[in-house]
Amino acid sequence: MDVLSDAIAAMRMGRPHSGLREKFAPWGVHFGTHGGAGFHVVLQGSAWLIPEGGEGQKAGEPVALGPGDVVFLAHGYGHALVSEPGVEVERFDLEEDGSWPDFPSPAARSDGRRPDTVLLCGAYRLDRARAHPLLSELPAVVHLPARVGSHxxxxxxxxxxxxxxxxxxxxxxxxxxxxxxxxxxxxxxxxWLRERHGSGHPTGWAAALADPSVAAALHAVHDDPGRAWTVAELGALTGLSRAPFARRFAGAVGVPPLAYVTWWRMTVAGRVLREGDAPLRIVAQQAGYASEFAFAKAFKREFGVAPGRYRKVRVAG
Structure with missing residues (x-):
């Protein structure tokens, strides 16, 4: 499996939502903090994004947005979109299903005036209880300016x-x-591409995915999480001996190889329990455990609840 795709699949819940919004200056909307992630694209005109910080974090600087600009808010922090800083804003929160509220968009005007700004807005529901570190290290605001020939x-x-x-x-x-x-x-x-090539010295998961040895090991684990991986075996896939590989992996990913293997196995198992009705015996086998008992013990140690209880609570929620 592709690591980036897997990281998203591990967290995604329900259906994403989106909508087109036409705005007439002066205008301003504020969205409260929520558990998902959101994006905005300026299709026409301009806007300002006013980000708020998360718990214990400072608010970010206002971001000027032009036609074609994309902003992604990975952590669900509150933020405002305005025609210009200082205008009055209307406050909205996401609906329970993760959809954007139907905030006013007066498309019909008696004077025939065209909207000053057209926005494409969307939101994704995420399970932050198993946030993949690749997504956790994203900045509060990912701004992708429109440039000819880019992306x-x-x-x-x-x-x-x-x-x-x-x-x-x-x-x-x-x-x-x-x-x-x-x-x-x-x-x-x-x-990721910007982080990898921008400064020439990527860090964190951008560096991990850019490192051929670490990336090869990650792809192997994601492709077959239930396999009884050893550090020596993962190192052999990358052409490195056990100790050098372990140091390289831990330095890039932040945890030792087998710690990540266990974390990913449990993450996959949690997703299977949440989204399907496979017997626990099958889930245990897919997670690389020889017995349902051993799996249940490891799962409870990781999640704090037994797998059967986890399934009931997640499905009910």
Whole structure:
């Protein structure tokens, strides 16, 4: 499995939501903190993003947005979108299903005036109880300015999504949902590529995925999490002996190789329990445990509850 795709799949819940918004200056909307992630794309005109900090963090600086700019708010911190700093804002919170509220967008005007700004906004529901470190280390605001020739796949996804939302046709619900998932991957890929090539010295998970040895080991673990991996075996895949590989992996990922293997196994198991009805015996086998008892013990140590209880609570919630 692709590590980036897997990291998203581990956290994604429910359906993503999106909508087109037409705004007439002066305007301002504020969104409260929520458990998911959101994005905004300026399709026409301009706007300012006013980010708020998370718990114990300072608020970010205002970000000027122009046509084609994309901003991604990975951690669900509160923020405002305004025509210009200082304008009065209307406050909104996401609905229980993770959808954006239907905040006013007065498209029809008696004077025939066209909107000053057209926005494409969207939100994703995420399970932050198992936040993958690749996504956890994202900055509060990922700003991808529009530049000629930059991120053509991302721009293409934005255009397709905007077209479907502007003129829904049979099948649009499924197409929009798929395009939103695609857009999320393109946004994260664009961030990763920028981190990898921008300064020439990537750090964190950008460095981990750019390191051929570490990336090969990560791909192997994600491809077959239930395998009885050893540090020596993972190192052999990368052409490194046990000790040098372990140091290199831990330095890039932040934890020793087998600690990550265990964490990822439990994350996959939690997702299977949350989304399916496979017997615990099958889930245990997929997670690499020889017995249901051993799996249940490891799962409770990781999650604090037995797997059966975890499934009931997650499905009910």
């Amino acid at each position: 053509p796949s991302l721009r293409g996804a934005v255009e397709l999504l905007g077209a479907e939302l502007a003129d829904p046709q049979p099948g649009s619900d499924t197409i929009v949902s798929a395009l939103l998932d695609t857009l999320l991957l393109y946004i994260l890929r664009a961030w």
